[in-house]
Amino acid sequence: MQTYGVIGDPVEHSLSPPMHRAAYEATGLDADYSRFHVNKGNVEEALRGAKALGLDGLNVTIPHKQAVAETDVVENTEKADEIGAVNTVDLNEMRAYNTDASGARRALEHHNVELDGKSVVIVGAGGAARAIAFEFAEHGTEVAVANRTQEKAFGLADEVSEVRDSEVTGHSLDEIDSLIEGADVLVNATSVGMEEDETPVPRDFLHSRLVVFDIVYTPRRTRLLKQAEEVGAKTVEGSWMLVYQGAEAFEIWTREDAPVEVMDDALKRKLR
Numbered sequence: 001m002q003t004y005g006v007i008g009d010p011v012e013h014s015l016s017p018p019m020h021r022a023a024y025e026a027t028g029l030d031a032d033y034s035r036f037h038v039n040k041g042n043v044e045e046a047l048r049g050a051k052a053l054g055l056d057g058l059n060v061t062i063p064h065k066q067a068v069a070e071t072d073v074v075e076n077t078e079k080a081d082e083i084g085a086v087n088t089v090d091l092n093e094m095r096a097y098n099t100d101a102s103g104a105r106r107a108l109e110h111h112n113v114e115l116d117g118k119s120v121v122i123v124g125a126g127g128a129a130r131a132i133a134f135e136f137a138e139h140g141t142e143v144a145v146a147n148r149t150q151e152k153a154f155g156l157a158d159e160v161s162e163v164r165d166s167e168v169t170g171h172s173l174d175e176i177d178s179l180i181e182g183a184d185v186l187v188n189a190t191s192v193g194m195e196e197d198e199t200p201v202p203r204d205f206l207h208s209r210l211v212v213f214d215i216v217y218t219p220r221r222t223r224l225l226k227q228a229e230e231v232g233a234k235t236v237e238g239s240w241m242l243v244y245q246g247a248e249a250f251e252i253w254t255r256e257d258a259p260v261e262v263m264d265d266a267l268k269r270k271l272r
């Protein structure tokens with residue numbers, strides 16, 4: 001039997017167990033997936049302990065993604081190293097991955113949104129925005145990052161530009177209307193809209209030529225997505241990023257294709 005799990009603090013509300021268990025059931029894999037509460041400062045011990053106990057793989061959630069990337073207990077992929085955050089560990093190979101980044105790209109691809117040659121505005125410059133900016137810049141996308149704390153947007157843009165050898169620009173939120181006017185895709189990578197009826201972007205700035213991807217997934221239909229739909233824009237829910245980061249973790253651990261639709265169904269049953 002294979003054993004997987006997620007470490008975090010808090011971790012009690014993680015939706016990964018139902019999503020992964022549904023995948024095991026659908027594929028007939030003899031495996032289980034549990035939540036493990038790990039306190040800050042105990043990450044290395046947790047990884048060594050999980051290996052010693054014979055676990056096969058772990059997902060990593062807030063606040064441990066950076067700490068796992070910094071340990072030398074596991075070896076990071078180049079992408080996880082660049083992003084400086086890990087959300088998936090293969091404990092058999094002791095290798096650490098960032099599947100949030102590719103999860104965001106695959107969420108858009110699932111909706112037939114190709115990134116190559118497109119102009120994307122990412123609102124936010126935190127951990128999720130960072131993963132998305134690195135991933136999208138790698139796929140031929142022109143990326144603009146706008147953030148409330150503008151220095152963080154400038155810093156992220158400089159770093160991605162240097163590593164990816166592509167032009168990524170940083171902006172304050174004051175510039176968001178003109179950025180969106182010329183953009184193909186808008187990504188909300190802030191926490192605005194999570195458990196509250198708020199949006200980081202005024203409705204007047206949205207237009208029908210946009211694809212609007214809100215990575216906030218509680219609620220599934222955020223105010224931003226509802227308003228985007230009202231102006232005729234195509235919308236992509238954040239739950240798809242959660243599904244695809246999980247699907248990619250499944251594929252890393254099992255070397256089999258993930259049953260994406262089954263994982264999506266399991267997740268949607270848990271989300272409002």
Ligand code: NAP
Pocket residue numbers: 100123124125126127128129147148149152189190191192194200215216217238239241242243245
């Ligand atoms: P984080 O590192 O804490 O970053 C939060 C970002 O939100 C920062 O850019 C922050 O701006 C901005 N922000 C917060 N409050 C704001 C406000 N009132 N107005 C404008 N900007 C504001 O968080 P994170 O890990 O990147 O996560 C961000 C969101 O993405 C969370 O809701 C998380 O649940 C979601 N997420 C979803 C997935 C998925 O699979 N769908 C994966 C990862 C994360 P400042 O820099 O100015 O503080």
